[in-house]
Amino acid sequence: MKTILLSFAFVFCSFPLLWSKTGDTIRVVSHDQTVVVTDPAKGVKAYRQWAVFPSTKMPVRKINLLVTFGCPDSLRCADWDYLDHIYIRRKGGVNGPSLNYPIGRMLTPYGGAFGRDWSFDWKSDITDFSLLLRDSVEIEYEHTGYEPNNDRGWKITVAFEIIEGKPVLEPVAILKLYDGSFAYGDSTQDIEEQLKPVSFITDKSVQQARILIFQTGHGMDSNGCGEFCSRYRELWFDGKMIDKRNIWKKCGDNPLYPQAGTWIIDRANWCPGYLQQPDVFDVPVTNGTEHTVNINMERYVTGNPSAVERISAYLIQYKKPAAQHDVAIEEIVVPTNAKTHLRKNPSCIHPSIVIRNLGGKPLKQCVIEYSTIGFGKQSYVWKGNLLFNRQAVIALPGEVQGKTGENTFNVSVTAPNGKKDDNSSDNTMHTVFTKAPVHGSELVFHLRTNKQPQQNEYVVRNSDGKILYERALGTLNAETDYRDTFHLAPGCYELVLKDTAHNGLEFWFNTRGGRGFARLLDSKGQLLKHFDSDFGSGIYYSFEVSADSTRFALPDELPAVGVFPTRTNGKTTMDYFGNSAQKVTVQLVTDPGNEVIEEHVYEALKEAVFTYDLSYRPAQRYYLKVYVGGKLVFNKRVRVGG
Secondary structure, three states, rough: OOOOOOOOOOEEEEOOOOEEEOOOEEEEEEEEEEEEEOOOOEEEEEEEEEEEOOOOOEEEEEEEEEEEEEOOOOEEOOOOOOEEEEEEEEEEOOOOOOOEEEEEEEOOOOOOOOOOOOOOEEEEEHHHHHEEEEEEEEEEEEEEOOOOOOOEEEEEEEEEEEEEEEOOOOOEEEEEEEEEEEEEEEEOOOHHHOOOOOOEOOOOOOEEEEEEEEEEOOOOOOOOOOOOOOOOOEEOOOOOOEEEEEEOOOOOOOOOOOOOHHHHHHEEOOOOOOOOEEEEEOOOOOOOOOEEEEEEEOOOOOOOOOEEEEEEEEEEEEEOOOOOOOOOEEEEEHHHHHHHHHHHHOOOOEEEEEEEEOOOEEEEEEEEEEEOOOOOEEEEEEEEOOOOOOOOEEEOOOOOOOOOOOEEEEEEEHHHOOOOOOHHHHOOEEEEOOOEEEEEEEEEEEEEOOOOOOOOOOEEOOOOOOOOOOOOOOOOOOOEEEEEEEEOOOOOEEEEEOOOOOOOOOOOOOOHOOHHHHHHHHOOOOEEEEEEEOOEEEEEEEEOOOOHHOOOOOOOOEEEEEEOOOEEEEEEEEEEEEEEEEEEEEEEEEEEOEEEEEEEEEEEEEEEEEEEEOOOOOOOEEEEEEOOEEEEEEEEEEEEOO
16 A cells, blocks of 8 residues: 655644545545543543545545554553544634534443553444545544543544545535433433424435434433433434334444453443444435424433433435445455454354445345455355345355465455446455464363353354254353363364353453353363453354364464452452463552562463462552563453452
8 A cells, every 4th residue: 555645734734644545545544543541620632633635526435434442652541431522623724614523433442451562443434424524624533531641541543434436325415413412311301302303405406315323322320321221212204203223232242352341231322342333314305395303212200310312413415326226345244354353253154245235226136256365256146125225244155265374355246136237346345364273173162161151052063054062051050161072074163152141251240150261172182262251242263174284273372361350359360271381470560550569470380270369458450460481461450349
């Protein structure tokens, strides 16, 4: 990729960042590894940057918002799940009008256990804001929260991936319908009085309209509202209800795991470490006529209200779809190295993709061709019924082929409804992926259950979906070691371990559940894969079995380490399992301060369980760090007291 950095001088300000361009894709960066911290005195701190976007002369096919979080070079990652926003503040230079349009909603992760090299990437389609993202634009990253700002924060990058090409819909106007924090459950501030119907008159050229809604619940009253209570929302258009759904999101499958805090607990339409995807509704309109939008929330009143519904909603007017037959490949879910899909990757079982219908006619079928570079191409005819702008997740036949290490996977989607695609610019996509590990035919699954085994089950399936080994719900005993040996023929397999309570084999907040663990061993008892016990809803591990020992994945160099409980008034236990006896150093370090107050050195440690009594320590947070051969391999936060 060729990177072009340009500076633009305007009155009283500069624009230090612009674009890097490959082909018809332009990358605009507003915040380049910007360190953000809280303002504890105000609870909010703004980071504003100007950026230069393409002019209105350039046709835009798609715009993706890209957000990357990492730990600052001189600080550690921040601790709390705060609500952040990305705004368009002004357009057209410093004398341009104030807009104040929130276009991204970021819920920060619990970063207390992340290391220096940690980072994560999120993406959201914000094409509907293409009217505003033109020429010079002031972008603001707004960080909220009250935690200390002298030793923790985030290093963020905010970028815009702009794909040049004929628009799917030509935008005409954008209207902000609602934007604010609306009291919920307060009888003196009825939310329906705040969310009044909004009417608008369509432009004469308009034949299509779209409603976008960003909504999350916050606050904590006696019923857990608004963060931890599920309430429904109705969307009405021209006097008819077009949608009704719970403002709720399950967090046990969060791609970003594990986190230090209560990351697994379901919330009001958000999870920690999540860039929210807006709810999208395409609605029929008549040009030059009046229409009405109304949001209704489930009736709720409480005696001590503190809940709020944070809502930003927009109405975008468009001309009619440019194409009648237009299918696009939106995403490759399997195989890929993208961090948002690491729960399902690496994998050798069925490729999985997302397609979208961008044509005015319902999509009834299309042709999908796919292959890994260096391997044969496969073809599949998909059939269904996708309306305009709807998408479908498709599991493709066959296994994921590849060589050891990194590979490139290509997909093309053509012939929508048997017709020539009216716009072929988004018919192809590729991903870089790592091949699934290769093991021998005899494997041992070592499962140590916790105190709540009724929540757990596991299966081993082949690529045809046939279950070869399993331990079903209700068959496991508490705090018991299961060592199950698998004898597998050459082929591709998937090991799936589920937890019906979505709290894994360990969760610091669930001390009564205790701790279990899961490990995959080879026939010699060497560790091949250690699964983090704090996994939420489930573990998905795909692997290939081969008769060729030269292809086997090497035993895991890192030991399996666990500490529980991580909130204690006295003792905590560490279990350690490695493939060879090595010098291991265990340190207990203060937070804040980074002072080593305990150190234990084990000269030749391979497998052991240790109990540390911390009852003598003052009530505060600590980190338990494990070094093997001088390298940090484990870092977990432990709270004494509180």
